[in-house]
Each structure stands twice: as structure tokens, then as C-alpha cells.
Amino acid sequence: MIRRALLLALALLAPAAASAADLSADALLRSHLWREVRAAPVGRRPKVGLVLSAGSLRGTAHVGVIKVLQDAGFPIDVVAGTSMGAVVGAFYAGGIPVDKMWEIASELRLDTGSNFSGSRLISLILFDSLLSSANTAKLVRKYLDDKRFDQMKKPFACVSMDVYTGEAIIFRNGDVATAVRASMNLPGIFRPLEYRHRYLVDGGVVDYIPVDVARLLGAQWIIASDTENDYTASRPKSVLDSLEQVIDIRGSYLSREQRKQANFLIRPPVGDIGMFDAKRIPEAMERGVIEASRDLDAAEESLILASLPLLSKDWTPAQAAAR
């Protein structure tokens, strides 16, 4: 009797029995072709670009997305990012391991990227005294030293905007930390950064999802992680909320076309996380993992289909010999 009761408890407590390997034709063919895509150098598959959107602290979800792509052996050849996407992208392209990135993001606070504090905020509102984003550069330098773009492990670019001309400024050379700081320099809160005779603010205003920038880096197939705000979810309750809302709405309009240009889009559901909601960073990263895991098969299939014309060039004796 006891034995039966124990067995019953085992059955009730235990999750479902081991799932058998998926031996369907679609799954097997995907696995078979994915092996070949993963092992193929650029040329036998398209050059793959990873694009990380703006999105302030919501953008930490990119870390979760990268973790899943890396676990799956997804080939990434170039990286482009805006604002928080630039921070995460710089770390990734600079060769910081994803576990370390997770750790760094988990420790982010409001003042990590700025001199944000209660008194500074009062000063901002009462005396129109903008905050400094110098801490962003400090954070990047802490892990990447004074790396320049040409010293990164993967080609990387990020976007900022010149407030005098409204131009999108794409950084592809020079000091990475300064460029990343310029890319994540929220207008209305942070003082514009004067750099290379430009007056720079956050790139999210003009290029929320920098798919075009990845193309400039030579990407032929682009996977983008988009951490857009769900501005319909709540009404702004403060000056900062209102500012964020306006920037996000504008960013959303501008990025519609960019989204269509990406070959594959991962959209972690982080729209309800506020731009200064540092307590929810771990949750944002987890949502990135969950969403990317859910989309992984489809992403692999998309890249396989894009790679087939190149891969198949080696599948006939004549073509293989010609190559």
C-alpha cells in the first residue's frame, strides 16, 4: 500500500514524462540544415546582423535574447544598436561573455548611466539643469577599457542624433565608450554631448531599430530584438513618463519601416516596464530569454531558407569543383 502511495505521489509530483525527440520531417530537416548553416562561413550563408533597439532599461531584455541565440550557436557577424541597445551591443561585440553581461545588467541602477539622484531630479525640474550621462561611458570603459571600434571582436556600430541638424549620426570608428554614451543620451534629461563638433542626444529619436546601420556594416540577413514601449498600457503620471511616452510614440512611428526591413524580429514583451524601472531588469532579461526561446525554431528556419541558395552551391559536383 505504501509503495502504491509513493508511486502515486511520484506521478503527481513529477512533471510530464521525458519527451521523445521530435523526429518529424520538418524538425529533422531543420536540424540537418541548421548544422550546415552554423558551420558555414560567410559566403556559404548570408552575413548575419544583430540589431538591438532602443528602449532604456527595457533594453536589458536584449541580454536574454543574446543568451538564447548564443546557446543555439546562432551565427552573428555584425552588431548594431541604439541607446540601451548600443550599451548591450557594445558589450556583446566587445567580447564580454553573456553571463557577465547578465551580471552587469542585474546590477544596473538609475545612477549607473548618469548622475541621476533625487536632488538632481529636483534641480532638473526647478532650475532646468540637465543631468550628465558621463556614467554611461564610465560603465562601458569599466569592461571594455578604451577600446576603439576597430578593436571590437565583432564589427559594431551605434546611432546618435545631432540636435542641431536632426541628422542620425552613425558611429563606426573612434572611441566606443563615448559613442555609446552619445547613443544613450536621453533628450530632455541628459545634457547633449558635444563630440566631433556635434551636439548629440539619444539615437532612439531618429533610429529606434537601426536595421539600416547593420546593412551599412554589410549584414545581408538581420535579426532584430525590439523592446518597444507599450505606450497604450498606462497613462503618463509624471514629467519623465510624459517625455518617455512622446519619445516612444515618435520612435514607434519611425521604426515601423525599420521593423519591416529586418528579416526576423524578436519582440520580448517588456512594453509594460518603465524606462527607469531598474527593479524589473531581471524580469526584462528573463522575458528576453523566454521570447527568444519561443522564436528560435522560426528564426533558424528563416536563416536556413536565406542560406539555401548559397549552401546549395556546394551540393553538385560541378558547382563544388567550380568553387
Added chain:
Amino acid sequence: MRRALLLAAALAAAAPVPARAWRLFGEPSDGKIRPVQALNDADKPAAVIAALTPQFLQTLRGTDLRQAYVLLGDNYDRLGRPDEALGYYQVGVSLFPKNVDLLTRLGGLLHRNGLDARAKVFFERALVYEPRHWGAHLGLAEIDRRFGFLDRSADHYEIALEAPEVVSRASVWRDYAEVLRRMREEKTAELALRKSLTLEPNSADARVDLAFVRRDQGDYQEALVQLDAAIGLGAGVGAVRAKALFLLEDGRLAEAAAAAREVLGEVPGDAVGEWTLARVALARGRPADAARALTAVRDASEDGFAARAAQVLLAQVKALEAAPKGGASR
């Protein structure tokens, strides 16, 4: 009394695992639940539910009352009525919020019904009170695996597999191996699968899993041996499909074609069978044959991945077919 002694002995035997699930008589109670427990042990779920009337529940206290909610939840679940089981577990958890039996049962039920985010909360709460509860670790291992947190999942499996109740379960070793394989820790995955096969030597599924791990390690010879063993154990046409593709990857074209034909003999128009024949035809410089096979894949598998892949490759093959003709005419 005899059962209680046996139970105590059983718990003592499982020394590393803290006594929890079966401490029915470990705390003060009136013992009124014992006859109902006997019905449960005799596998009479309807009788258990009939016995646990609201009036009877009002007379219970302490561990008896707690066990009543466990029994109600368990037996509604056994009868295939998860909604009612859920209700009783939830009431039980609200009354006994630190009870790991109720917490893990609630988590398990939610997990089995696909409500993983909610299930996770209860498993994690159970671990607060009993950090090495194997049921909670197993539940979290499954959930993290499904969500894509592979490293966390592996950690939970490792703790669960230390429990005597779990260490002899071949299916858990296989699940653990699958996580390791996805983490590309092939050697450890292989060891876990070999452990699983020690426990269930005739498991075709474990042989198939091992074949995939060996293929990941580049050992096609051993992978094919394992696939053949799985096929011998009744693994079905899926394993033959895998064999055709493995042979293709290993460059053994004639054998790949033979395996593909075997698949097509069982499932006419099978996408993997036709794809393999197409690839073999291409490698042998027969694009027309390849085009025929790819057309079959495209037309047979509707909008699936295989059909889309066949469509792309077919376009390439047709271009290839056209090219020599153009060259000849010049």
C-alpha cells in the same frame, strides 16, 4: 500501526531526503483521516472524494486537515478533473502556506496544464521551506527547460537526481541529457544517456537521443549504430528518417538513398525521404531527378518548413538545369 512503522523505516532508508511527503502521522492529529487514506492507497479515488464531505472536513484538524486537501486534490486529479483538484490544492495552500506537499502538488498540476509561470512561483516557494525538495527541483527543471533557461534547468535536474526517488528514473536522465545537449555539453549528455540506458536498456527513445549526441560529437559510425539499435527496438519511421540524413551528412550517398527509399516505402511522399533522394541526385549530377523529388516535397507537405525549403532549393536546381542547356546552345 504496522504501516506507520513501515513508513518510518522507508523514510529512514531515504536518509538524504528530508521526510516530507509521507509524514501523515508525524505531527499531532486525531488520525481521523486514516480510513480515507486507506481508500486512497487502495486506488479508490471516487470513494476518497465521497468520504471527504464538507461536514467531515470540519471535524479535522492539523495534519489531518492538511492531508484531506492533499487527498482531495490528488484524487480529483486522478479522476481527470484538474479544475477541481486545483481548487482544493489552492485552498490547502492558503490554509497551510508553508506545506511543501501542497505547494509542489499545486505547482505540478499547474505545470502539467501548461501554466508554467504560475507553477514556478509555487515550486520556488516550496524550495524556500525545503531547499532540496526533489519534486520542486524537477518541476523547475522542466519549466526552465521549456522557457530556455538551460543552465538553471541543468542545475535543478542535478539536485533532483540526487534524490533516491529520482535517481532510478530513466526518463529524468533523458530530460537532463536533452538540456545538456542543447547547452552543447555533449560528453556529459552522453554520460546521462548511458545512465538512462543502464536503467532502461530497451528504450528506443534513449537510443535515438544517444544517436543525436554522438552525431553532435562527429561520431557518425556510433550514431548510426545507435539508430539501428533504436529501429530494432521499434523506434519507427522517424528513426529511419534520421538515419537517412545522418548518412547524407556523412557522405554515404548510396546508403542514404537506400534509407530514404525505406522511409518512402513506409510513408510515400515523405519530405525527408524525398529531400535525401534530391540531395543524392544533385551530388551525382542529376538535377532533373532532384527537381522531381523536390517538387514532391513541395507539393506534399503544404506550408511546413520542408515544403518551403524544397521550394527554395527547387528554384536553384531549375536554374542549374537551365544553365548547361544555355551553354550548349551557344
